[in-house]
Amino acid sequence: MPTASLPNQRLRASLLSQLRAELQSQGLLEVNTPQLWPSAIPESEIDLFTLPEGHLMASPEAHMKRLLAAGFGPIYQICPAFRRGELGQRHNPQFTILEFYLPGVDDQGLMRFLDQVSQKLFDLPPCQVQPYLSAFAQATGLDYHHFTPAQALQLCQAQGLPTPAGEMDRRAWTDFLFSFLVQPRLGLGAPLFLTRFPADQASLARLDSTDARLSRRFEWFYQGLELGNGFWELADVAEQTRRLAAQPGKVRLDQGFLAALEAGLPEASGVAIGIERLLMALHGGDFKDWFSFPWPQE
Amino acid sequence: MYETSDFKKGLRIEIDGQPYKIVDFQFVKPGKGNAFTRCKIKNLITGNTIDRTLKSGEKVEKAAVEDRTLQFLYEENGKFHFMDNQSYEQYELEKDQIADGWKWLVENMEVGICFYNGAPIDITFPNFTILEITYCEPGIKGDTATNTTKPATLSTGAEVQVPLFVNQGDKIKIDTRTGDYVERANK
Numbered sequence: 001m002p003t004a005s006l007p008n009q010r011l012r013a014s015l016l017s018q019l020r021a022e023l024q025s026q027g028l029l030e031v032n033t034p035q036l037w038p039s040a041i042p043e044s045e046i047d048l049f050t051l052p053e054g055h056l057m058a059s060p061e062a063h064m065k066r067l068l069a070a071g072f073g074p075i076y077q078i079c080p081a082f083r084r085g086e087l088g089q090r091h092n093p094q095f096t097i098l099e100f101y102l103p104g105v106d107d108q109g110l111m112r113f114l115d116q117v118s119q120k121l122f123d124l125p126p127c128q129v130q131p132y133l134s135a136f137a138q139a140t141g142l143d144y145h146h147f148t149p150a151q152a153l154q155l156c157q158a159q160g161l162p163t164p165a166g167e168m169d170r171r172a173w174t175d176f177l178f179s180f181l182v183q184p185r186l187g188l189g190a191p192l193f194l195t196r197f198p199a200d201q202a203s204l205a206r207l208d209s210t211d212a213r214l215s216r217r218f219e220w221f222y223q224g225l226e227l228g229n230g231f232w233e234l235a236d237v238a239e240q241t242r243r244l245a246a247q248p249g250k251v252r253l254d255q256g257f258l259a260a261l262e263a264g265l266p267e268a269s270g271v272a273i274g275i276e277r278l279l280m281a282l283h284g285g286d287f288k289d290w291f292s293f294p295w296p297q298e
Numbered sequence: 299m300y301e302t303s304d305f306k307k308g309l310r311i312e313i314d315g316q317p318y319k320i321v322d323f324q325f326v327k328p329g330k331g332n333a334f335t336r337c338k339i340k341n342l343i344t345g346n347t348i349d350r351t352l353k354s355g356e357k358v359e360k361a362a363v364e365d366r367t368l369q370f371l372y373e374e375n376g377k378f379h380f381m382d383n384q385s386y387e388q389y390e391l392e393k394d395q396i397a398d399g400w401k402w403l404v405e406n407m408e409v410g411i412c413f414y415n416g417a418p419i420d421i422t423f424p425n426f427t428i429l430e431i432t433y434c435e436p437g438i439k440g441d442t443a444t445n446t447t448k449p450a451t452l453s454t455g456a457e458v459q460v461p462l463f464v465n466q467g468d469k470i471k472i473d474t475r476t477g478d479y480v481e482r483a484n485k
Contacts, residue, residue: 001481005445045330085303085354086333088325162351164334172353175331183328203330219329229329297306 002292011283012290016078016275018121019098026113028074028100033063035080042244042251043203047084049093055251056082059272060099061204062257065233068101068268069260076100078275090225090287092295096275103268107205107216107232110269111193114220114228118191122282124222125190132197133214139182144198145213149173155181171200187221187281194219204240205231220273222281230271237261299357302335307475308422310342310361310412313350317342317361317414327354342412342419345394364413365422370403378403380411380418389418401456402427402474423474428483429453430469437465447479 004012020030038054041062049056057063060077067075081097102110115127136144140155152173156163161180168176186192195218199207202215216232234240240261244253276290288294300311309320318339327333333354340347342361352358368380368389376393378400389411396403399421403409410422434450447459450470458472460479471480 007445043330045327045332086325086327087303088323088327088335091325091327162336162349164351164353164356166353166356168353172332175328176334176351178328178331179326179334180336201330226329 003288003294004290004292008279008283008285008289009292012275012279015121015279015282019078019117022117022121023076023100026074028076028102029072031064031067031072031075031077033057033060033067033077033079035082037063037254039252039254039256041204041254041257042247044247047086048251049082049084050250058083059097061270061272062254064099064101064270065265066256066260068103069263069265071266074100074102087295087297090277092276092287092291094295095277095291097272098275098278099270099272101233101268101270103266105269106267107195107218107230107269110230110232110271111195111218114230114271115191115193124282127191127193127220128187129193129195130186131195131214132201135182135186135194136178139185140177142177144174147173152177174201183221183226184224187223187225191220191222191227194221202234202243203229203231204234204243206234206236220271222278225277225281226274227277227281228271228273230269232269233265233267235261235265235267299359301357302352302354305335305337310363310420311339312359312361313339317363317419318348319361319420321347325354342414362414363419365410366413367408368411368418370405370407370409372405373400373403380409391418391421395419396421398477399423401452401454401477402429402472404429404454425473425475426471426480427474428469428471429456431460431464431466434460434464434466438462 040055046058078098118124133144196214197217205215205217208214218230220228279290321338321340323337336351371379377390381388411418412420429452431450450460469483471483
C-alpha cells in the first residue's frame with residue numbers, strides 16, 4: 001500500500017498545479033535541468049549521493065543559475081532533490097523542491113513575492129519578519145556572535161536538553177541550539193521570514209552591505225517547520241570561488257557553474273521550497289504521509 | 299560499531315558500558331547545518347529510559363548481547379515462559395520486559411530473545427506476523443482508497459486499526475514494529 005493516501009495525493013496535485021498556474025501568470029518560465037550530473041557545487045553539510053558517473057543533485061541551483069546567466073529571465077522548476085543520510089520525522093533522502101529565481105529583485109522583493117503567493121494560494125496570514133540574530137537571542141538568551149560553548153552547555157542543562165558528548169565547535173553549537181530551541185518557535189500561527197542570516201551561514205548569499213557580519217540569506221518557516229531557503233544571490237566570482245574552496249573536497253566542482261558566474265550572473269534572488277514540508281505545514285499529518293513511498297524506516 | 303545513520307527503533311547499542319535499546323529517535327538538521335540525532339534509549343538491565351543526543355555520524359558500540367531464537371510456551375502469573383528448541387532449556391521473562399509484546403505472542407511462536415551475561419533481558423518479534431480478527435464491525439465492500447479505519451480485536455486480545463473492508467474472522471498481516479495493519483492474509 002502507498003503511504004500517502006488518495007486524498008493527500010489529490011492535495012499534492014492541486015498544490016502543484018496552483019503553483020504552476022500562479023508562477024506562470026507572474027511571468028516565470030518552467031525549466032528543466034539535470035538531476036544527475038558529473039559535477040556539483042560542494043556544500044559541507046549536504047552529503048550527495050554519488051555514482052561512478054556523477055552526483056544526484058541536492059538542488060537544481062547550479063544549472064538554474066547557468067540559465068539565469070544565459071539570460072533566461074525569471075524561471076522556476078519543480079523537481080526531485082536527493083540528500084544522503086537525511087532521514088527522520090522531517091527528512092526524506094528524496095524530496096521535491098520548488099525553486100525559483102527573480103532577476104532584478106533583492107531578498108526583500110523575493111520575500112514580498114512569496115508572501116503574496118502564500119496569502120493568495122494558501123490563504124495564510126501575512127508573513128512576519130524577524131532577523132536571525134533577534135530570534136536566536138529571544139529563544140536562547142545568547143548573543144550569537146559572542147556566546148561560549150560553556151554558556152550553551154549551561155543553557156541546555158537548565159532546559160533539560162541532552163547535549164552531544166563529542167567535540168562541539170561554535171558552529172555545531174549554533175546548529176544544535178537552533179534546531180532544538182529556536183526553530184520550534186518559528187512561524188507559529190503565521191508564516192515567518194527569518195532574515196539576515198549571520199555571515200558564517202551565508203552559503204551562496206551576498207553579504208549585507210551595511211553590516212558585514214550579516215548576509216542576505218533568509219529562511220521561511222511555518223508551524224515550526226523550515227519550508228524554504230532564499231538568497232539575494234552572490235554574483236561575485238572571486239568571493240564565490242573562495243567560499244567553495246573552503247568546502248571539503250569530495251565533490252567534483254561544477255566548472256560550468258563558475259564559468260556562468262564569470263560570464264555574469266544578473267542581479268537576482270532565488271528560493272528553494274520543500275513541497276512535502278509545505279504540504280505538511282498546510283494540511284498537517286506526518287511528513288511521510290506526503291510521500292507515496294517514503295524511504296523505509298525500519 | 300553503528301553510526302547514527304544505522305539507527306532504527308529496537309537497535310541495541312552500548313552507552314556508558316551498559317546495553318540499551320533505541321525506543322525512539324529524532325533526526326534534526328537545519329537546511330545548511332550540522333545534523334543531530336536525539337534518541338530515547340531504554341536500559342536493558344534496569345528498564346530506565348534516558349534521553350541522549352548524538353552528532354550525526356558519531357559512532358557507538360554494539361551492545362554486548364547475544365540473540366537466540368526461542369519458542370514461546372505460555373504465560374502464567376505475569377511470567378512469560380520460553381524454550382530453546384535445541385537445548386530444551388527454559389527461560390522466563392517478566393511482564394514489563396515483554397512490554398507491548400503480549401499483543402503479538404501466540405503459543406509456539408518463535409521469537410528473538412536477547413541475552414546479557416546469560417540472562418534473558420529483551421524480546422524481539424519477526425517484523426510481520428499474522429493474526430486472526432476475533433471481533434470487528436462488519437466490512438464495507440469496495441472501500442479501499444480512503445484512510446478511514448475501524449478498531450478490530452485480535453485473537454491475542456490486542457486492538458488494532460484496520461481498513462473498513464476487513465471482516466471478523468479475517469486473518470491479517472501486522473507490522474509488529476508499529477502495530478500497523480499491512481494487508482489481509484486469508485488463505
